Every structure is written in C-alpha cells, then in structure tokens.
Amino acid sequence: MSDYNFAYLDEQTKRMIRRAILKGIAIPGYQVPFASREMPMPYGWGTGGVQVTAACLTPEDTLKVIDQGADDTTNAVSIRKFFEKTAEIAVTEKTGDATVIQTRHRIPEEPLGEGQILVYQVPIPEPLRFLEPRETETRKMHALEEYGLMHVKLYEDIARHGHIATSYAYPVKVEGRYVMDPSPIPKFDNPKMDMAAIQLFGAGREQRIYAVPPYTKVVSLDFEDHPFDPSKADHPCDLCGAEHTYLDEVIIDDDGGRMFVCSDTDYCAGRQAKGHRGRLSPTEEAAQ
Amino acid sequence: MDMQSLSGGFTNPPQDSSRAFRAALETLARPGTIHDISGAKAPAPVSEAAATLILTLCDPETPIYLAGAHDTQDIRDWVAFHIGAPIVGPERAMFALGIWEALSPITAFPIGTPEYPDRSTTVIVEMEALRQDGMRLSGPGIKDSALLALPDLAPFQMNAGLFPLGLDFYFTAGTRLAGLPRTTRVSDLMEAN
Numbered sequence: 001m002s003d004y005n006f007a008y009l010d011e012q013t014k015r016m017i018r019r020a021i022l023k024g025i026a027i028p029g030y031q032v033p034f035a036s037r038e039m040p041m042p043y044g045w046g047t048g049g050v051q052v053t054a055a056c057l058t059p060e061d062t063l064k065v066i067d068q069g070a071d072d073t074t075n076a077v078s079i080r081k082f083f084e085k086t087a088e089i090a091v092t093e094k095t096g097d098a099t100v101i102q103t104r105h106r107i108p109e110e111p112l113g114e115g116q117i118l119v120y121q122v123p124i125p126e127p128l129r130f131l132e133p134r135e136t137e138t139r140k141m142h143a144l145e146e147y148g149l150m151h152v153k154l155y156e157d158i159a160r161h162g163h164i165a166t167s168y169a170y171p172v173k174v175e176g177r178y179v180m181d182p183s184p185i186p187k188f189d190n191p192k193m194d195m196a197a198i199q200l201f202g203a204g205r206e207q208r209i210y211a212v213p214p215y216t217k218v219v220s221l222d223f224e225d226h227p228f229d230p231s232k233a234d235h236p237c238d239l240c241g242a243e244h245t246y247l248d249e250v251i252i253d254d255d256g257g258r259m260f261v262c263s264d265t266d267y268c269a270g271r272q273a274k275g276h277r278g279r280l281s282p283t284e285e286a287a288q
Numbered sequence: 289m290d291m292q293s294l295s296g297g298f299t300n301p302p303q304d305s306s307r308a309f310r311a312a313l314e315t316l317a318r319p320g321t322i323h324d325i326s327g328a329k330a331p332a333p334v335s336e337a338a339a340t341l342i343l344t345l346c347d348p349e350t351p352i353y354l355a356g357a358h359d360t361q362d363i364r365d366w367v368a369f370h371i372g373a374p375i376v377g378p379e380r381a382m383f384a385l386g387i388w389e390a391l392s393p394i395t396a397f398p399i400g401t402p403e404y405p406d407r408s409t410t411v412i413v414e415m416e417a418l419r420q421d422g423m424r425l426s427g428p429g430i431k432d433s434a435l436l437a438l439p440d441l442a443p444f445q446m447n448a449g450l451f452p453l454g455l456d457f458y459f460t461a462g463t464r465l466a467g468l469p470r471t472t473r474v475s476d477l478m479e480a481n
Contacts, residue, residue: 006302014302015347018309022345023406025317026456026469028428032406056313058306114318143402175428175471177452196431198317213317213429213471 007054008086013037017055017209021200024211029174030142031125031208039204040082045075046104047204049121050082053102056117056200057083062090064098069106069246069263076104093266105168107189109245109267112197114214120183122203125210127171127181147179150221158226167231173219174212182218188230188246193218235260238280240271293365296329298343304328308344316456316467320425320434322418326463328370331362337460338385338412345410346383348372353381353397356390358414378409385412388439399453408455408470413439415461427472435477436466444474 005011013035020034039047057063063083067075071093079102080091092098095108102119112118124130128138131149141147150171157165170187174180182190183201193199199212212218222228233247238259245267247260259280262268272281298304304327311323330339346352352373354363359375367373378384378396391411400408415437422437427448438444438459447454447470454470468474 006306011301011305012347014305014309015345016349018312019345019350020406022312022316022410022456023408025313025429026471027405027452028471030405030452033404056306056310058310059303060307117313139403198313211317213469215431216428 002086002088004086006059006087007057007083009037009051009054013051014055017051020209021052021055021211024200024209025198025213027178028212028216029172029178029180029210031203031210034207034209036204036207041078043205044123046079046102046121048202048206048209049102049104049119049204050079050202051204052200052202052209053079053083053100053119054087056100056119057087057089059087059089061099062092062097064092064095064101064266065103066101066106066108066264066266067104068248069108070265072265094270095264095266105184105186106246106263107185107192109262109264110270111192112195114196116197118195118197118199120185120199120201122181122183122201122208123205124169125181125201125203125206125208127169127179142178145177147173150179151223154221154223158223163229164222164226170228171221173221175217176219179221180210180212180218186232186246187220187228188232190218190220190228191230233260236278237262237268237271238278240268240276240281241278242268242271242276292331293362293369296331296339296366297370298327304340305344308340311465312341312344312458312467315458315465316429316469318429318434319427319468319472320420320430320436320466322420322464322466324463325465330366330370331360333357333414334363334366334385335414335460336463337465338414338458340463341412341458341460341465342367342373342383342385343370346371346373348374350382351376351380353378353384353386353409355384355386358386358390381409383410383412385414387414392440392443394443394447394455397455399450399455402453405452405454408453410456410458412458412460415439415459418459418461418464418466422477424475424477425468425472426475429469430472436468438468438474441474441476444468444472448473 397409
C-alpha cells in the first residue's frame, strides 16, 4: 500500500477533473474551466497534464512519459517516478506498450491506437491570447466563432516573411468549429492529431482542460495559396537513418560540427535495434 | 432511513471509480461502443451501471434530477448518503437520471451558453437493454459509422443541431454503459438504406 491516495489527488478533485474531461470530449476543442490544484511541482512542469493523468489512471494502466520526445529527461523521469510512487502503476518507455502517455511538446512517431490516451502538458491553452489578452473577449470570440484575427496574424507572417513563420503551437480548427492550441508541439506533428487514440490537454496554471476525441477532424489553419506545410530539418537521423521523423539538432564540438537525431528516443532506439544505421552510428566492431 | 440506503458504495473508492471513469470516458469518446461498468448498487429501479456512474461523477457540487420512478425516498436517501448531491428540478440539473419517457421532453434541461457550452446537463437514460443496431451514428470518435439502439430519433437529431450547445447522454442497462455526446449525428438505419 502506498501512503498516498491512489494517483495522489483526493477523490473530490478527481471527480471535478473527470467531469471537465467528459465535457471536453463532448465539445472537441473547447476549453473547459477547472479548479486546478497545487501540485508538488512548479507551474510549467506539467501540473495540468499531471492532474489529467491522475484523473485517468487505473491500477491496470501502463504509463509512459515523454518530454520533447525523450523518456529520460528530468521532467519525464520525475513525473514517471511520481506516478510510480503515488499510483503504483507499471511504467514503460515503449510507445506501443503504454495505455496512457503524458507528453510535453511531442506526439510519438509510432501511430497510436485505440485503447491509448495521450495527455498533453499545455502552457497557454488560449490560441488567441497573444492577439487578445482579455479572457472576456477571447471567450466571446470563441462563442461567436470569430477567428478573423488569427487569419490576419498568419497573413502578416506571409507579408513579413514570405511564408507562415509559426513553427510550433500552430493553430488548428477542430471538427470545423473551435480554433485550438495544440500545445507547443512542432507543426510537423499537427497532421498526426487525426488519430485513433483519445487526446486530452491539461493547462494547470491557466486552469483549462480540453480534448480531441478519436477520429476527429483536426485541420491546421492555412490559405489556399499558402497551404499548411509540416516541415522538418532536411536531413536523415544520424543514428538510425530515418528520413520521416522529427529531428533535434545537436552541436557536437567547438568547430560548429552538428548532428541530427530523432527527437523520439524510443522510436530511434527501436529502429537501431532492428539494424537501421545512420551517418554517425558506431560501427559494428566499435560497438563490440 | 432504510439500511439499504447506507450500503451499495464502492469497496475501494479510488480504484473502483477510476475504472468506472475510464468506461465513461471510452464510451463518450467512442459513441456506439458498449462497456461494462460496475461496483455500486443503489435501490431499484436504478441499474448498477447508472449507480456506478453517478457515484463516480457526482458530488455535493452537482445537482441531480431524478425523473419519474427514479424519484423515490429510498433513492433520495442513497444519493444523500453516498453522494450528497442536491436533488433539483430539470432546469437546474447537471445530471439527470431516469427512463426516456420520464426524462422527456429533454428541452427542459440547460444546454449551456454560447460562452460556456459545458454548463449543460448530462442525461443518464435507463434502458431495458443496450444493442448495437437501430440508429446509425457518425461524428467525432467514430471511424466510419457505428450502430446503437436509441429510445428516439428526432430529439437526438435536434440536440446535435444545437452544437456546440446541447446535452450529453449516457445509456445504462444492467452493468452496461453507452455514451452519446452532442457531436454525434444520428440517422435512422432504415431511412438511410
């Protein structure tokens, strides 16, 4: 027995969060207000995602936590340990084995299936916030489906840079109604949001929960003459050779040398285990 | 107060309610699917599925409307002891429980406001049985189309037309649960063919 209530939160709080999640599922892309609790970690470390995960976990679940695609960064490790201690659930780094995946700023490369839940950590849930700081006004804009301002912003990008310069937290329209912030995932991940798994978004500091049910239309905003482009670095992964994954650029010496590696560590390791090799992979002899 | 009102709660509330919530989440996110949900027992005629659902989602902050034969002193006592939710009329209800005939007309329930469409009633409809036939469902959560036997057609079509406002439904029978959010478009299988 753990000294904590199952999954840390008290039952009354979980009921309140669960009701918000269900209304979020019923109104895809709409931000449901909820009474976010203080968590034993600072805002910005995924307090919203942790509360959503805590409300969803059952004792039979297997949890995976990633931060920018990696399972072994501080944020991911501490959240995983938090739930190992407070919910005594199984954890994994393998995307396919997980039933609940909490993520900060990435969608795993391996397609998610039915029976999986993807929980996003969200810093600023309101896509219109940087265009209109007043909550009363943005709420009215969502109510009236008044999203002209967002298109003006994207147009100004084109006028200034020749293309839409927004490369992460790229706004999407969900099921033809609500414009939604997909959290700061790279726009490379946007097309994956049309998926078979349930997607839940938690913003702890801003006290909002929203959701995208499976098989829901998620369209990245664009213009006919400037269609959405999910761009990525023009390189293969230097460790596994993948040409279809989102890459991190890593500086490797003082002379400007650099390498590109998959941001999804589990996917990259899986490919290497299957024998895929990249430009900087250790040779077979060196590995032995 | 009858002793029956004091029993029938969860054996292990955190674990039991977490499993019940996942069934509620899966059924609402995938309309047309039917999941088992159990663990709580309320006085008749409340089904085990409906009892488990309200015990998982309701508390003193969620006014409940008990419709028709579901509004008995035994059930009121059970709700008071296990949940503590105020019993109210349909116009103030966050949750409503009853059979379809008793809940109709569903226009009495709050459907949310344009700025807060989430402030609408979740309606729990007790059914004789749940079957995957009858009406054709499409919309978010459904890959192509799904089938579910509904107690009526027009009210659900009207409700879907209110989106983003509208009511969200759960259907319960025995220990079985199905969900129908406001986003689901409903058509008659016979007419569609």
